[in-house]
Amino acid sequence: MVLARRKVVYLLLVAALVFFLSPFGWLLITSLKAPSELRAIPIHWWPHDPSWDNFRQALTFFDYLGYARNSLTIAGVYSVLITLASAWAGYGFARLHAPGKRFVFGLMLSTMMMPQIITLIPTYLLFVKAGLVNTYVPWVLWGLCGAPYLIFLFRQFFTNMPKELEEAAIIDGCGQIRIFWRIFLPQSWPVVATSLILSFSWSWGDYVAPALLLDDDRTTLSIKIATGYVNEHGSGLFNLVAAGSVMYIVPVLVLFLILQRGFVTGTATSGLK
Template sequence: MLLVAALVLMLSPFGWLALTAFKPPSELRAVPIHWWPHHPTLDNFHQALTLFDYLGYARNSLMIAGIYAVLITLASAWAGYGFARLDGPGKRIIFGVLLSTMMMPQIITLIPTYLLFAKANLVNTYTPWVLWGLCGAPYLIFLFRQFFTNMPKELEEAAIVDGCGQIRIFWRIFLPQSWPVIATSLILSFSWSWGDYIAPALLLDDDRTTLSVKIATGYVNEHGTGLLTVVAAGAVMYIVPVLVLFLILQRGFVSGVATSGLK
């Protein structure tokens, strides 16, 4: 019963959003509140797709989130492999410093980051997301490091005997075995980028920005008042790609979260 209650509590905001997306504006302002739409309509979804180029901005978001997710997964996997299987001076200290950065709110580095990108003429381009992806993420590096630490040393020793170097060992043996963590990393990193509002609003112009920014600013009437039912419809469609990705990779996601912290 407690799990059912927790599930209902967590899903209730999305349920309210979905019901609002099917309401005409008059029912949203009705008193008392109509929890269930009395006259369901699909007009909100039509307006959400046509008031601006919804699919075009969705394409921008998919491009940014897809590139970022792939690059940050590969970079984090390589860094995690180094921390797990390679020896070097100060490795534990560096790993501790890396983990400590997870306690630093990203918002405090946003303005300095913007100034650096502005001086490098990278504002209004997608290059910042490429650079962020190539740097990896502390939490994902931690997941890969934990997973690679638990892999049998015999695999690595057999590969070395066969003449494999560290790069080949990583690509041919360790990375293919880490599918659960790869799925976890892809879901998390895609969600981070797909749901990000601040960085696209700060770095991108209106024609190159992402869907999250456009949904927040694009659904207004001629008086500048927000069209709340249309916003709800746009937000419901906005959630779909993340849900689809999770449904595809959910088995690996659950396994990756469960196994990456064993040691």
């Protein structure tokens, strides 16, 4: 009975794996097709002659690595800053005492229910008046503000840490900043890994903000993949779009593979109290 139940669970897990990986599999297959196969009727499910040269063309059709550098700069700076800012705010909500702290924390969490599209135009107008359009400063400012969800994760993690650690550090003469940097932040590696993966993915995959704030020469790879692969007639080269998109996924996968153990631990334990 137990063996049969285990087989059923494995079959369900395999089915779920196939379901979730099928879009990426179709993207990979499309990236190996010739343009004529994309227009063929009936549909060619598998390329007759897989064209690996599509990846070379996708890299050289425009300055792929240059735009990738723009994306890495934005996503790297944003993810590091928002992780540190969220950790500091989470530490304050978890360990410091101030009147109205619970109200402010609840107010911050309520902002998670506000769709970002509501603040899009006001934010754009503020950046225009401040002269920050076509610069990377908006991502620095967003990073320094932290994120409500990440602040919540850090707050929950820091709340569960033993009070004796903090008391021992205070006896040794440490202030709150040293306690945060020397004790709490190093201990919160699972949440740090979670925050880095999530925030890097948010910024790396963002389309709206770069399209709104950056010119073509400073924009990100996500914008260029969506708009740059066109022929002389203005038609889309969808096999190159697919090849470029496959390579576009690689940095996020690499980051997740490096930090996956901390990510799983962080998402599993940070919400416990």
